[in-house]
Amino acid sequence: MPRTRQLPDRAELRAWRDFIETTEVLRTVLAGRLQSDTGLSPGDYAVLLALSETEHGRMRSSELAAQVGWERSRLSHHLGRMERRQLIRREKAATDSRGAQIVLAPAGRTAFREATAPHLRAVRELFVDALTPAQIEAAAGIAAALREHLVRLGHRE
Template sequence: MTHTTGGRPGRRLTSYELATWRGFIETAEQLRTVLGGRLREDSGLSEGDYGVLLALSEAEGRRMRSSALATHIGWERSRLSHHLGRMERRGLVARRECAEDSRGAEILATTEGMSAFRRATVPHLRAVRELFLDALTPAQLDAVAEIVAALRDRLPPGP
């Protein structure tokens, strides 16, 4: 069934539009919850741990300034600081004074952190395939990519 929104600002949502919106939000949240649970079961890493380690794995020298890391993963600096403390106690990351600026700290992935990240990646991507990619036809996946691009174009620039 095809429904158009008409693009009229201020117009009330139809029951179909509201149901579609709620279905999207609730399904995305349930998908994240299930993927996060599997990630924790399979690797002992939380979604936050994985996001931090992913960002660090892609950074030059596996290190980033904490402020840049917070921006990159879309977290408030205080949230990141608390999370990094927990990760540091588990040996996944280390904080070092920034060589260029003694007021800042660099966060670096430890050998143990990168090992945990590598061990987590295969089962995590397997779960992404099972729960997301394999549920969609190639045409549906193309539609999702198109939808994501359209939504992203409406949002303010992110990290």
């Protein structure tokens, strides 16, 4: 139920700051661990994950941008760096000459496969092991409620 106050109270602000600050530390530590363990950035991993979840390891660049939640210009620059490292390839879309297909290259598939276990071990160590099963369930519920609220407000899924 919506609150009648226009501004958050002290307890609500404390919860907000704790959530944001802890999330930022967690993201920073996970990103550093991913980079040092695998040589992939979180952006690389997000792109490779999205491509690996498709049937043929390919996706239109506009769909990929939506999937990873990036502006198309940011994605384009990042894909250029990934292409130079031979993790992905860009191909003209067969059905639309204006679009491009982003294709998971063999080196990208291997890098993603080799990065998954170390990354998931870090997720377990830094997130899962810190919480009880009930807290994991509560965190999932909180994330779902926030996501649904943002979608209702017109923000991306």
